[in-house]
Amino acid sequence: MFLADTSAEFHDFFERHYAELARFANLLTGEPDAADDLAADAMIALWQRWDRLRKADHPLAYARGVVANMARERIRAAMRERRRVSLFWFRGPGSVEGPDTAAVLDVRTALARLPFRKRACVVLRHAFDLSEKETAAALGISVGTVKSQTSRGMAELQGILGARAVGDLVTGRRKQ
Template identity: 75%
Template structure:
């Protein structure tokens, strides 16, 4: 592993950071993407990117928030890539058949992962960071690179949608449980 500062101290600092935050970043990736296998890869990719910018991470006021932002940005990129790929596949296989592609048939009872996946990325990220990871509005805004007002509105709208899908009593509890690995 190549260190940006070259010293053993940087490697030791990074190793400590990795041990402390890997599981949390993997859970965040899972809640943002809904893909258990891909979440571990995404967390590892994010940590590799952090290692390459370790000087910048160490200089950040809140290195863990910086790391969450990297995971969120990488998750957003992967989701966009997956959507583009699904569109290409749908166009390829659906073009000669004259069949219309309809949205998925949503069951009457949806689990928290399906409900989270139904939210647009920013709402999902705000809900997950605020309620599953118990970050403050300011910490969530910092991690996502948005204003506190955006966090407030996106969280409120996201929770309203989850209440509609999961029921008002279960939504918050189930989002929190999923962060602890209860639904992974």
Template identity: 70%
Template sequence: MEEDAFRAFFERHHAELARFAWLLIGERGAAEDIAADAMLAVWRQWDQARRARSQIAYARGIVANLAKSRIRAAVRERRRNMLFWQRPGEVEEGPDTAAVVDVRAALARLPLRRRTCVVLRHSLGLSEKETAEALGISVGTVKSLTSRGLADLRRVLGPPPQGPGPTRNGVPS
């Protein structure tokens, strides 16, 4: 009975969790690993997950935490590599803003909590309440992080392309 309930949960939500992880991490293989690890964690804690107000929110929280751990490990590794490969007195160049043209690259630049809120709200279409439940934070924090994340994305991506705007009495406004 428990196995059937978990199997149904897995089949219904695994692809969504993998997509969420991919939007956070940006690497398909790593995202699939995170989704699989999250499902394993949910299975191991199935009694607790079943008692949660929302099983999918519980699983999303696990994905977010696993992604955070993976990102932190990658940052530590990059720092070690930079220290090893950087010559004394060599100055590191700033980000190549011309290369930051797509949303995925812009998302990668956001702090993880902002990125997570933006992805849950605007890519997965969760409500503020669902996002708060998934991340174990308040609705107000979700609103704040999402707003800041969207502002950061606008800054990185620049203004939207100008096209024919709305007209008033036949005259573009």
């Protein structure tokens, strides 16, 4: 009976939060396919600890933290791989490309340019409408760090996208 109840609770948690966690992973990594994998891997990790996690005050905050950590590791691994490939294929100064001169940058491209912690704070605060306290819990950082990283991240986005575009992002965000 206990196993059936536990399984049903986890199934309910999965149904309610999987899509949100996948969307969060997508905004952090910019890779839709990887986002589904990260959300699934996070759910596996949560299931393995569900007996303890189900009694926690905020299991969703813990789940967001798991996704954030997995996304961070994926990004770091990709950066290490790119460095290895570039060192292998580097042919000298003639192979250096010029700067990106695209006139319009979409939000995902702009988010991808932010350092991970700023990106995570901006995404959780503005795309998911979490409070500063909820964001801090999800990322395992202080509320003050959330405030400063969100402010700096939004300032960087403003520099990339322009003040009007960032204002539209904040005022047009989804209300829950």
